[in-house]
Amino acid sequence: MDSKQTVSVISADIQHGVAILTMDNPPVNALGFQVRKGLQSHIVDALENDGVRAIVITSRLALFSGGADIAEFKTGTEAPMLPDVLQTIESASKPVIAVLSGAAFGGGLEVALACHYRITFKGNKVGLPEVNLGILPGAGGTQRLPRLVGVTKALDMIVSGKPKPVESLNGLFDLIVDDPASLDSATQHFVAELLSENRGPRPCSSLPVSIPHDEKEVFETYRAGIKKQARGFFAPEMCIQAVEASTLLPLSEGLQKEASLFMSCMKTPQARAQQHFFFAERAASHVNDYAKETPIREIKKVAVIGAGTMGGGIAMNFANAGIPVILLELKDEALQKGLGKIRENYEATARKGRLSAEDVELRMSAIHGTTEYADITDADLVIEAVFEQMAIKQQVFKTLDEVCKPGAILATNTSTLDINEIAKSTNRPQDVIGMHFFSPANVMKLLEVVKADKTASDVIKTAMMLAKRINKVAVLVGVCFGFVGNRMIEPYSREANRLLLEGATPEQIDKVLYDFGFPMGPFTMGDMAGLDIGYYVRQERQEDIAHDPSYCVVADKLVEMGRVGLKSGRGAYRYEEGNRQPINDPDVLTIAKEQAEALGIRQRTISDQEIIERCLFPLINEGAKILEEGIAAKSSDIDVIYVYGYGFPVYRGGPMQYADEIGLDKIYNAMVDYQTTLGEHGKTWFVPSTLLKKLAESGATFASLTPTSK
Template sequence: DEGLKIEQEVALEVTGTRISSNLISVFFMNNALGRDPGFLPATANARDVKSVGVLGSGLMGAGIATAHARRGVPSVMVDVGQDRLADGLKRACQVIEGRIKIGRATPQDMQEMLTRLSTSTSRAVFSDADVVVEAITENETLKKLAYGELKSLLRDDAILCSNTSTISITRMAEAAPHPERFVGMHFFYPVDRMELVEVIRGAKTDDDTVATIVALAKRIGKTPIVMQDCPGFLVNRVLLPYMNEAVLLLQEGASMDDIDKAATKFGMPMGPITLSDLVGLDTAYYAGQVVSTAYADRAKPTPILGDLVKAGRLGNKSGSGFRKLNKKGKPEADPDFAPFLEKHRTDNRQFSLDELTDRLFLPMLLEATRVLEEGIVAESHHVDMGLILGIGFPPFRGGILHWCDTEGASAIADRLGKYASLGKRFEPTESITSKRVFFPRAKTVG
């Protein structure tokens, strides 16, 4: 009885708070995604997918092939050499081995996955595939060349997908065998753990193609969000201003640790400097180039990234980036980074926690409102759930637009005013100036 009384008291402290309200909202938003038609009319038909091909056996390609094979979809992984394919198969096995260790899979699951996952150095094996997912280097020229080579190999009714994280689907469709059956299917790393799949429709993508890929994503246990084409799509378009601002803050004098701490105190799973090193500075640089070019009116260049990439400092995968990995594989400060920073230093001042938080998250919020205003996604909950599932935006805040509702558009506008001298990236959008409430029925409690 005493234990129940204590539990009741604690429950009453939590019930009705802003955090509990936000977490309840996340629950309902996630359920809504499961029923979401994603810009699709009722007449759209999802085709039955019996086999999938994956072009590329790197981190993403192997993850995508494994995700299908372990959920019962026969998959073939194609790459240029047996060594690469062997590495891809090793990664596939590591996924199941990890699940066996925690009791979520059995040796039989491993055997069944391997019976469904095959490899080849010949793209001719794609001739039987219902869906082919391209997961090669994030380079538009290389991707278009690959599509041209696939034209004579794919079935006439096959769907071709790209796992690109930023490049225009509409533009790349020009090189695809059938633009109406070309679509973005963007997975997140690591594929076995990340639930989100962005389904990006190009200008010519037909409804049945989108419906088929949405159904396939759900079949392999993912949560798809359908969106219109734009540079960076949803998640990377909103994420990159945050990542870019972290580099600008570093150049202005903020320490890496203080920048990362501001993000983690806000609730992010890791700070932006740590995240850059994790995903790879080359990946961050090239994705940033695509997005910065598209939104040049508000994107401030950070050439330090290009210098680091040219010097071979690619982050964790090369052993050094912003930080270096020690002998135990843990990141630590690297004195060799100092010359790069000094070359690009713009100031050397101190920052408060509040200022660091504003500088990181206000540009992210503004870009999120633009995505909604432009109709890239249909609903506010698409933005919030996309960031929660795609980058680990803190669920207890309900998502970035819920956070805006909690703070209030007027208060956000006042905070933006402090940074007006920094240019358009801190200029209030129409949603902010009109004091838009993104979730009108959500009540602020506590």
């Protein structure tokens, strides 16, 4: 007789001798305590029930399981632990079949791996993304997956953390049906056949590991291949060692080795940083500036003003999301050049196999060019991306105010200018907002959404929600010079330039910061972006920096000599035609020495540690001021901006998490020390913020602060 009962978020339905255990823990079937307890309880019941001949584990959701409940990393995990539940499955005396109704990630895939048979549908994806949290699969993934798909594919999945289509994983699934709708009937047929043929359990412990001809060479080759992208991370090497163990040890011993390596990962600052960032990215969308019920404005059509590199990149984001875009440039020659560059970008992506020729044409068809403001009157959102000068932007917004329909959102892509002043150029300041994209705008994930004093709450919410549609990570910030990202990068760049005057070389400074984890140092970054960009910003800020005659004086000199970076063949470095590799240029050291002598600055040997402290600690101190002023609501928002916008290493969690990790007292004491040892420069630029001082003295952290709203 069939029966049905429910324990927590797992239902058990016994049909014709088959116990069907169905997970139902929205939104992602996270394997928290209740799910683990339910699975364990029902599996034991099914094994003890003489009327049950097989067990099926599936999901009521359109997703099998997203994996572990990450919140338990902070609160602690209660027994039964997932490895124990999976051991119960693995050692079951009756066949256990996993039926994947959708994607399975992390612990979700490990549940399926512990089962004896697996069924899913074409187009489904599975993955083990734990490396992105600074850890490795800790419930048998590193030991069972190699036994099912071989060492090479297992390494690729586990070390990259990237999901894979099920069709590419030969050996993992016993049956792959055409579509999800076919799963139920296919499962019934599969189980009936399994039982009629008396096929019993098939645990991974009975399976050999498929080893290439020279296993040592495979692992060493793999290590060499990921060396660059894995630099600074701890978990990738532990993942490799765990998979390596699967080739040397029986499953039971391999699981013990995996558990040991897992705990090694969990104790590292990298794991703390990466898990912090996991939560930080999700927390960025939780803001206090609008109510949950606040409506959003419908965005069906977007206009972008300016067809340069930034404007074209912004337009691509909307075309990629299927939102029609009007690209406006006043001169047809500039417009055609911009449209040509967009096509060039899409075709380059197609050549890499990431887009089809049809995709290129579809996206290009979503972008239309114009030289007339009259053609954008029906746009729901207009994003200005013209030259970074206040007078020019104010004129654009004055025109937009005249031509755009009521209710249209008017956004500026300014990276430093006062949006309140821009908004005053219109009669609708409530509709004005900052949408600061990062270059290249079609690639970089970050979007700083900048609320001005009079920006309406529904405009803020619309911008934040729209970011998700165009695959951006949005962080809401307030108005000040440079907002969060560029305001904080200013002391970083300033100190790098000052260190050059004091005797460090561009290559030394760049190497120290590259070794810290940045993709490139400040001088390489400046050359790539163009030194003229910073020069024009400094020209706009003369009132703020004129009191320091040493302020970026070498960078200014280089620009005035026509050395604006890669595009001119010379900047802080020199470049050969067609080659982006920087070459050291002794002329720059001569210029720095001459400028230092003129300013009375004595050059000396600068230690690597001083470079780290001088460049990063003022940046962190500026972040503290930003929190004090309410420009950013929480320190984790700053971390998201710096990881996604400026290449701050995710394995350090962002600048504020890094500061918390090493101790705010260390930051504060160093700031005080440099304030006294660097003379007038120290007195001017190394004053600790009130917040940094308060937290350092109390032993608190940035993360402990209550989120603010301004």
